[in-house]
Amino acid sequence: MIMLKIEILPEWESQTLTELFRDTFHLGKRSRHELRMSQEFTLDGSNKPNWESELSAGQILTVPLQKENAAKIESGPLDISYEDDFILVLNKPAGVKTHPNSPDETGTLANFAAAYLKHDPISSPFAVHRLDQETSGLVLFAKNPLSLAAFSWQLENRNIHRIYLALVSGKTPETLTIKERIGTDRHHPNKMCISPTGKNAITHMERLETYPNATSLVRLKLETGRTHQIRVHLASIHHPIIGDKLYGGAKLAKRTLLHAEQLEFFHPFLNQTLSVKTRPPKDFIID
Structure with missing residues (x-):
């Protein structure tokens, strides 16, 4: 079990916990219920918060999440274009798969990201989308299941450009x-x-x-x-x-x-729109 800490932003003050996790983080109904029942889920240290009371800026949420190994750990080259506590945007070289197709597969970008994050107790790489093996460029990874739910919803609703x-x-x-x-x-x-x-x-x-x-x-x-x-x-x-x-x-x-070349998306945990861009690699040429 890992504990993810989230500070309530001023933009969330009018929301309740139910609205925050349902409408902003887009966590599924079953997962929200599990958080409600968890003694480890706290708001400012209280493990019995009122899920229908309005939140205040500066309050601290502690969210228990299952630690999952999204891919086997394997050291490899990694070009980081953007990173924060919730996501990782990587610049994938051509010829490398985005993620393994089986639990034992190695040599993928997700394996290399797992090695990079191995010393971070609350993070594992979860690919939000993928690129074909021969395609180079930006790939968005979530660092935990809550982030994965939020950004997967954005992808499904065409909000990741x-x-x-x-x-x-x-x-x-x-x-x-x-x-x-x-x-x-x-x-x-x-x-x-x-x-x-x-x-x-x-x-x-x-x-x-x-x-x-x-x-x-x-x-x-x-x-x-x-x-x-x-x-x-x-x-x-x-x-x-x-x-x-x-x-x-x-x-x-x-x-x-x-x-x-570019990813543009709304970051629900920062309440900001981010744009990440990278130039084509040296092998983006005609022989």
């Missing part, structure tokens, strides 16, 4: 919004495709530059987060990403030239 850069074949339109549905390709189990019966998917594209070698640099903003969404959408308009072998990209790079 993800912006990407890609190098693609051909000269793209200056701007374009792609609204094609995406489903699993029944002929290739690891591949997605445009499908009228698939899930709704929306990608906004802006051309930043066109190069003499018939390629374009584009910026993409996701409104939804389907598997391989950007890769499928760009291939569907005949501008596949350079190096994307699965979706017909030109073999001009050692990897898929897609980079998660």
